[in-house]
Amino acid sequence: MKECKKFKKNLISFYYRELSSKSILLMENHLKSCSYCRQEFHRLKQILDGAGIFKQEIEEEINSINWTEVPSIIIDRIKQKEFSFEKKSFFPNLKNLLSFSSWRPIAASFAGLFIIVILCVLILIRPFDREKTREEFYISPIFFDQMESSIAKNEALDYLKQSQIVLMDIMKLTQNDRIEPWRIRLNSEKARDLLAKKKYLNQELNKFEMARAKKLCRKIEFIFYEVSLLDEQPSLVQLERIRELLRKEQLLLKIRLVEKELENEV
């Protein structure tokens, strides 16, 4: 049986006549004497010979094909392919080139390297850049103060001009006997806006020592406070009181003077 195992292993090689002549002889003698191995070889032969029947079908197929035409078909296909390749090569398709699998790792490593280089350049060069920027846009504190003072004066001038318009309108209102509610409401809203603006203006006036403008603005603020409190149908007495205040303080005249003073300074 141990011997049988050895022979069984070589049965396929024996079928294909791949054993040495000595081994073939030994196998033939063993098959004569061992019925088990003989049967085994018979089964194997049946299958492998059976596989030969399929070979006949292949031969039949081969014989049914017109082989003289085949080379010309292949040559035509090559020509077509070469023509389309030539056409394509005028505009090489980068996407196809990149989609080629063997290019992918190379392309990925190049992309990674490029990103690393860019990052290194940004990290190394950026601080010098910032210093450069600081030098280029350096502003002296004196110039900065002058600029701020100029802006503050312009703001104050603007405030006074707007106030002048509102106050003149109020003066005209009080000169007529007929009171139009929409004009009262409009002036009252404007007064409230200017009061809000004055809050911001206060800081600027303190900072740049514009004493006269500051004093005048405070008086205007008081008048505007009164105006903002007016109803839609104010009494003539209320309006007269405001008019009296304006006249007494000579506010319109003072505004004009301070305006001129600021305009000269600016």
Added chain:
Amino acid sequence: MKRLKEKRTNQNEIDNELIKKIKQKDSQAFVILIRLYQKKIFQLAYSFFQNREDAMDLMQETFLRVYEKINHFKEGNNFQNWIYRIAHNLCIDYYRKFKKRKSASLDREELNKLSLSDLFNSQDQLKIQDLKEVIKKSLAALSEKQRMIFVLKHYQQLRYSDIAQTLNISVGTVKSLHHRAVNNLRNIASQYLKVEK
């Protein structure tokens, strides 16, 4: 044996001469090369796919690939093994792409449909047509590699060393895979051929 060796050497010389000319864009040489190998490649593809159209397609595709890659072929190498390797790779690609589902990746169901009682006549003789069917289905039930090795060995009658070179594996692996293929084929077919296991 000596004659066979001489025949192979002559074949190699002819192949190398043709390849030299093909590399110089000689289309006539390529036509001769096609005529020399067209039937062999068709036979290989047909035994793998068991289908005429697929085999024809694959044969044409193989020659297209040969023409494209001819400059990669090193002079002195065995051209037959090289073209078989191309055909083998295309067979595997084609099989994986289009055929896996359709083909009998274990076509046992179809095998079962064959009426076994009809396979044998009164003298227990198998009808040739049915035997062919059983063999075909059993062959299709083998794995890709086992099937290819069986085809190269049994139908193309290549030596183990040539198969090893074609498939880029060792001779020992080829032998082992071939033995396994034959045993599997026998096991699958014996269920239907009334052959005792």
